[in-house]
Amino acid sequence: MQVKTANSLRGFVDDEHIRHLDPLDFDIRLPSLWEANAAGDVRALLAILNDILPSLETTKAMSLPESVATIRDLGIVMGSVKRHGVEPVVAIPELEAPLRAIGERTGMIPRDTIHHYIRWNPTGRRERMYTGEPMEKLLMASVRISLPRLSAAVDVCTALHTAEAGDLDFALAANELAALVGAMEDSIDTVIADVTPEFFARTIRPYFEDIRIGEDTFLGPAAAHVPLALVDLLLWASDHSDSEYLKFVHESAIYGLEHWRPLYQEWGNAPSLAARVIGALERGPKGEVPLAMHASVEALCRTLRSLMVFRGKHLTVARKAYADEVRLYELGSGGGSIGLLTNITSLVKGMWHMLRGPAPRNTRSAT
Structure with missing residues (x-):
């Protein structure tokens, strides 16, 4: 019997229910995890991982929510082990089969992602953290601002992809997109x-290192894997980006939800929303711009402006975190470089200027 994964994770799993689950009795081990990480005690971390490791038979009998919660809890310990220089699956080969079984069951990679670390992570005293420190909790809270809104933005983009540029439905959805993407400014400000x-x-960055599972390597639960790149792709990047960023976008696809993955190919081969609106403006009659078209342009401009502000502040933060005297790694936890961030910021700014150019200001009709 074929197991439904994408549809289940998309529509039939209660996120709050997953947060309440503790299928590996991990709640009582959180203080021990933090103590072991503070001490760099790999033996203690491996002991925790061995204690909570379910058998392959147990994982196969789990419900979908239990499977998600299991990867969440295994992942926080695996990331801890790798942070201290040991490949968890090399140290405990019995990990591989349950990890792969759960990955297949959920339609996701066979380790934890940003969705497990943030979306499906309980808050309060049960919150799964690597260090237990307040600053880690605040960092996680910043991603809680953006992740659900960007996930909703993907759904809005799906509607925009099929709407006629400049129609009222397009304008309404574009305004909703602007509001959702605006949350990125609040997130980076936090x-x-x-x-x-x-x-x-x-x-924190060392806990997000990649791990090897068999012949494959998977990045950790990086904030770079929120679906911003997918929104970028439809909004502007499909036809106004460069090969470096498009490569990053498509490499990020495996770290999202399964039902999003076909969108990377579909939207990557389609004209962007910005290009469609510019084209509609150029084909339209000269003079007054219809209200729905004006509203569409303004909403996309606001969305791009939010991305400009976010990217600029993110670039400033990244330059400080990856300065020679501070950094431990050359690349970000999602695999991107400072050069890539700089280029994306420039590309978004150029797209914003391009979109504002064709539309006459303050000339709109009610039709």
């Missing part, structure tokens, strides 16, 4: 206010 570059670079 990081700037509450998390020091040194804490991220030296304390």
